Amino acid sequence: MAVGSRAFEAAGLGPTGRLARVHEWWEQEHVFGYGLILPALLLLACLVAYPFGMAIYFSLSDYWVGSPGAFVGLANYREILGNEVFRQTVQNSFVFTAIALTFKTVLGVWLALLLARNLRFKRLLRGAVLLPWVIPTALSTLGWWWMFDSLYSVVNWTALRLGLMSPPGPNWLGQAGYAMAAVIAVNVWRGLPFFAITVLAGLVSIPREYYEAAEVDGAGSWGRFRHVTLPLLKPVLAVVILFSTIFTFSDFNIVYVLTRGGPVNSTHLFATLAYQVGLNGGNLGQGAAISLFLFPMLAAVVFMQLRYIRKE
């Protein structure tokens, strides 16, 4: 390219044959373009695509920690699907994801509507709301663990004093239903800010005129929400819900810290079960097979996201 070589001369290096040719080659748009993405692409190929292939290979072999096993076909999958604990995990994952997402969506929209009002201390309030999302989840979950302690639970202490529970109150992390409720509550607590702040950004971008027009047409506040806010919020909500679906479904931190999947596997999710089988148990083949069950959900979300983005 003429421009490139001129720059080269201007830089005072002179057109010394070969170097100038290399430079000219490098200055071409497509060469430069490939050159810049190459490092990132190499990294992703070696540490994302290749491990993904390994995960598939592991899942088809009887690979244990320290002993590369033989190819066993679908034996791991067959064994997993017949396993009671795994079936329980599938059920837990769907219950956990569905309930947590519903709460996050409804409360998130409600919170965003509240924050969108003309408030004093707007920045401070947003800062406070976003905090659970910023603090390391494993550490804040330790705080929840203490709040759900079997003996010193502050939740029970308060509820008992207020007469909302009969003594001694539930053992939150020791009873199946309560443990699931606790895990969901912490997930909602940690995921709510993401919903609220993103939906808030969507709300702010809705032109005021739409509301004024709706008001002229005699719409009340529910009517305005139903016919103006909700339809215009749909794109933002779709993206947020899709994102949250993957990361709620594949959650590890909260369950690992709070219950380790217990009591009696009632809160195990795919990731925590894969950790227990693959690392604690050392059965990498089965562990990989379990974690690969996250893949269909990932594929579905990616498919919807891509279709959605293409439509934009």
Add this chain to the structure above:
Amino acid sequence: MASAASRGARWRSAAFGYANLVPFIFFALFPFYFMLVTSLKSNAELYNLKAVPFWIQTGLITDHYRYLFERTDFLTWMRNSLIISVVATGISLVLAILAGYSLARLRFRGVGAFGTAVFITYLVPPTLLFLPLSQVVVWLGISDTIWALIVTYPTFLVPFSTWLLMGYFRTVPREIEECALVDGASRMQTLLRIVLPMAVPGIVCAALFGFTLTWNEFIYALTFVSQTTAKTAVVGVTSDLIRGDIYYWGSLMAGAVLASVPVVICYVFFLDYYVSGLTAGAVKG
């Protein structure tokens, strides 16, 4: 001029708004308050079922914090976390700036496919890959060292930062770049001297998120490192402060509070970047 009636309506509406926010703010902040109170309370009060758990009655103590510094590897964990976060974020930023600029601005065959590939890897949850990666780390001979994390963290940082930066690079006017090229600057010079300075807010944002995501990361740090002195702050506190007896809550909460401090400092100073980063792309959440 607003009439008294409409002023009253507005006042009621504002009161309604604040009153409804109170439970949300309480829900968001109470766990942190409670962790802080717990970390400053004496064991005698902490484990007294008759005491009110919400505040400190028998005097504020710092024993739990002193325990962290004197009897555990807490400072080593913090140092590890700091090194890992800064180095991994730095490496990822360089890769992401190059890739993001290329994908956002240059025209060549396959650019769309590469963009899609980056987006897909961005959605891959770490919990899908931690088992094979734990073996990769062993083969590379870096398991049980902080290098295991410095090498693997870019796998989620690069896609995320690339995606975020692409948006910022697109906002730089194309004409400015073209002028620079016509004036004889090389493409690399154009990127470094013209485009990069205009994308500084995006880079700051990517750096803050990178630091926060690596500092907070849990499953890789838990899986790839088991030696106490190579642990990160989050994993060290979560796994090494729980002692056999049950009276560890004070020091555990002290550890959780202190290990959150670096992230909170970034957050307090750069709140607006966090909000804009969250809304710019869809961030993991």
